[in-house]
Amino acid sequence: MEPVVRLRGVSKEFPGVVAVDGVDLDILPGEVHVVAGENGAGKSTLMKLLSQVERPTSGEIYISGERVEFHGPGHARRLGVAMVYQEFALAPHLSVAENLFLGREPGRGGFVNRRAEKEEARGLLRRVGLEVDPDRLVSSLTVAEQQRVEIAKALAIDARVVIMDEPTATLAEKEIEELFEVIRDLTSHGRAVLYISHRLDEIFRIADRVTVMRDGKVVATLPVEELDEAKLVRLMVGREIGNLYPKPEAEIGEVLLRVRGLSRGERLKDCSFEVRAGEILGFAGLVGAGRTELARAVFGADPVDSGEIELEGRPLRIRKPQDAIEAGIGYLTEDRKGEGLALQLGIDQNITLASLPARLGFIGLGRERSIAERRREQLNIRTPSVRRKVQVLSGGNQQKVVVARWLETRARVLFFDEPARGIDVGAKAEMFALIGELAREGRGIVLISSYLPELINMCDRILVMRDGRVAGVLEREEFSEEGIIALATGVKETV
Ligand SMILES: Nc1ncnc2c1ncn2[C@@H]1O[C@H](COP(=O)(O)OP(=O)(O)OP(=O)(O)O)[C@@H](O)[C@H]1O
């Protein structure tokens, strides 16, 4: 079978970094080809070379046997390479139909036949399982729906290769299953799907073949049948990872944070909980159950209708995040791009950003750098220099910068919202070891996660939310996936 895409000796250098290093790769029609590897391994960059967002430093790219020259993203699209971005590239204030045909040349005489376009749009949307009016504005769609529009866009140009960079990072389980159906439909029509993911469970569900990258190079390309989790992890990080979730033996002390009767419209109803020093409290629940809302309410990011918050016995009046930060409450958002980082500033500046109360107040430049250096070491942030702008870091490494920043504060209670999302297995183990370390220092930790093994291994207690309420709190000896799911869905366990 002739590959749809063939890469030969493809490299991409950025100042100080060889992001992609002499890659040879064949992508076959009709396959789901997963690209895996640690943060900063070069996965996203490789996809940008293929979709001509970046120009290769050297090497050859063939599409359907033809050598292609670099002419930018429009050219790649015309050759049948479509990219579904990690952050979507749709125009929010245009309609779904307009987005689908954006950049397409009008028909003869310069006219666009709106009616025909709308009909065509309906057909494309149906094929990706989306029942929305093509006249709706993209901004009114959910994230999962917008992603579907992106895929429909790939169908609109009759793409031969559809690239998806961590497409499930922001999806709920049901939406993931739907996305997989769309992917299977694409491949059954002979299209190739190139799929970047950090989630091992997902890789084994969807991949036909897996290519592992490390430090810009391809380590191996294997059919998924020849892999198991342990082998895949070993290929990615080049070593064994013993324990993914090192549970700390922390001493559990006094109540640090006490939240009583927190309510906010329909989203939060009378929520109460406590976090003790040294404790890791999990928040479980379905997407939309109110876990993030509860964290945001405590942190002062959203106004509340009623409720009380106490830290170490002192009642707090939190009206905005700055109040929470000053009182000693930290929140690592799930949306690192939106809220977490100043992309234009250096890694060092982001870590010691002045909006947070630093340990010593004013921090001089040299000190800023040495703090950042230490965190880079500890969290294994991949960059040639901490002076670099955060913008040029890979997705997972940006996540680590957010964590580093919170570690520099005196926060007594830290909320981690999906901290493992988008980071590689090795870093995940490091991240959880670090969370355990923070608990051992006597801080109180709230861990929000949709992945039950994470919660079950790491937490001392798990609070389960359903429809904006606390459905129950489980002690460690009561932990089970079934028990949590039963509380989260409201469906009684069948004995
Ligand atoms: N525009 C850029 N300028 C400088 N360096 C860059 C640029 N884009 C990427 N890099 C560097 O290239 C390397 C590979 O980054 P890339 O984004 O491809 O990694 P990745 O495998 O997608 O990682 P992740 O899993 O974290 O998303 C990283 O060291 C990154 O900092």
Ligand SMILES: [Mg+2]
């Ligand atoms: Mg990436």
